[in-house]
Amino acid sequence: MKLTCITIDIEEEFLKNRTVLKKQTIRLLSLFKKHQVRATFFICGYLAEQEAGLIKKISQNHEIAAHGYTHHNLKRLCPESLEAEIKKARSAFLKIGLDPKGFRCPFLIIPDQLERVLIKNQFQYDSSQSAALFTYYRTLYSFSRKKIKGIKEIPLQAFSPLKLPLSLTTIRLLGENFFYRFVPGQINNFLIHPWELTEACQKNLSFREKLAMNSPFYLNTGPKAFTILENLLIYLKTEGYHFITCQEWPIKQAVN
Numbered sequence: 001m002k003l004t005c006i007t008i009d010i011e012e013e014f015l016k017n018r019t020v021l022k023k024q025t026i027r028l029l030s031l032f033k034k035h036q037v038r039a040t041f042f043i044c045g046y047l048a049e050q051e052a053g054l055i056k057k058i059s060q061n062h063e064i065a066a067h068g069y070t071h072h073n074l075k076r077l078c079p080e081s082l083e084a085e086i087k088k089a090r091s092a093f094l095k096i097g098l099d100p101k102g103f104r105c106p107f108l109i110i111p112d113q114l115e116r117v118l119i120k121n122q123f124q125y126d127s128s129q130s131a132a133l134f135t136y137y138r139t140l141y142s143f144s145r146k147k148i149k150g151i152k153e154i155p156l157q158a159f160s161p162l163k164l165p166l167s168l169t170t171i172r173l174l175g176e177n178f179f180y181r182f183v184p185g186q187i188n189n190f191l192i193h194p195w196e197l198t199e200a201c202q203k204n205l206s207f208r209e210k211l212a213m214n215s216p217f218y219l220n221t222g223p224k225a226f227t228i229l230e231n232l233l234i235y236l237k238t239e240g241y242h243f244i245t246c247q248e249w250p251i252k253q254a255v256n
């Protein structure tokens with residue numbers, strides 16, 4: 001049986017607009033409902049505190065996991081601050097009645113001691129390791145990638161011809177024709193950010209945000225990204241994939 005995890009990072013890194021973030025997250029939930037997708041949402045702890053209603057709504061059909069408390073680079077924290085950050089992330093979810101078992105580092109930057117701190121805080125798996133040669137941001141860090149050992153790891157995949165992360169961003173930038181020509185034999189872990197479903201011309205974006213969204217990085221965002229994502233979900237279903245959450249991933253190490 002082919003299994004796949006759709007993973008969504010909820011943060012305010014690229015688009016600092018809470019209204020848009022919430023709106024696009026709700027659109028994602030509707031799309032997942034339409035295609036009977038169960039996914040894993042990696043969410044910053046402060047958002048669990050501030051948007052408890054939305055996070056609880058997501059948890060009704062999907063797995064909730066932690067994406068740090070803030071969206072800070074964990075590698076820049078001293079050991080004490082790292083412990084405090086991860087403890088605070090877990091507590092934020094516990095306060096609203098959720099018990100996250102999974103963790104993903106902001107920017108996929110893995111600090112030393114991560115495994116120890118995750119285990120200490122009762123996390124059961126991590127999903128920060130990436131086989132991509134570089135990510136779209138913080139490129140330098142990709143060359144000091146750390147391998148996760150000692151805790152179950154569900155790595156992000158790389159799209160093989162170019163070693164880009166296997167994500168909606170990659171399909172947006174390369175185009176569907178190119179993607180499906182080189183589509184991986186197995187899609188285990190596919191990454192989405194809700195902001196990608198946002199159109200630059202939306203009324204409630206600031207001038208700076210609209211300007212930023214006209215850079216090449218934002219190519220094919222908005223309705224095009226929504227269509228690309230829906231096409232991917234249809235492709236996965238046609239190929240016989242079953243959508244499972246990261247917590248349900250049955251083997252110790254996903255294929256990469």
Ligand SMILES: [Zn+2]
Pocket residue numbers: 009011013067071105106107
């Ligand atoms: Zn993130």
